[in-house]
Amino acid sequence: MVLFDVLGRRWTLRVLWELRKDPATFRALRERCDGVSPTVLNERLHELRDAGILEQDESGYRTTKSGAALLRALAPLQTWANGWSGGAGTD
């Protein structure tokens, strides 16, 4: 699973997750991720772009088709997490 080399890094999953709905600019994304340091954010963004999961346009960062599919594959996680850590609409 090469995939784990990409996803198994701090913030990668989170960054992807925060883009599940709408695209965001660098600074907005940073805030959505509890103010992760710009160094790591930029690093992750690069990795995810190189992996063809994210792309960048004038409105900021967004998922590619492939990335959207990955998010769909990841969706059951939310369901699972709800039953796991409480039950309420934990995000």
Add this chain to the structure above:
Amino acid sequence: MVLFDVLGRRWTLRVLWELRKDPATFRALRERCDGVSPTVLNERLHELRDAGILEQDESGYRTTKSGAALLRALAPLQTWANGWSGGAGTD
């Protein structure tokens, strides 16, 4: 998503993944994970046990019910990964 605090660490996803089929002992698990250092392995094992995802018995480490459910939620990943990084039976 508290979940990402647990899964978004090096080796966590991988360890879980390697237990998807059958349980394994500490040393066996270590080998399945490309010889990850025992320090981190033990650390992850603790975290996953504290999270109620894994448990330990005389035959080694195995997933709990909750952990098995998590793995099911994670299953679509494999499908996605196949279409992403090649198409063959990448593991």
Add this chain to the structure above:
DNA sequence: CCTCGTGCTACGGATTCTGTAGCGCCTTGG
């Protein structure tokens, strides 16, 4: 008693993350 395999800890060096400061660029608007 000796050997072998197990789960796991110790520890030093390498890598990675965090937090803050700030650069260069562009758009306001006075």
Add this chain to the structure above:
DNA sequence: CCAAGGCGCTACAGAATCCGTAGCACGAGG
């Protein structure tokens, strides 16, 4: 024209984390 402010992103030092190897305590087998 020229601040003022927002933007994407980089620099850098200190802290946290990870890696690799060595080895301990224990139990089984001979």
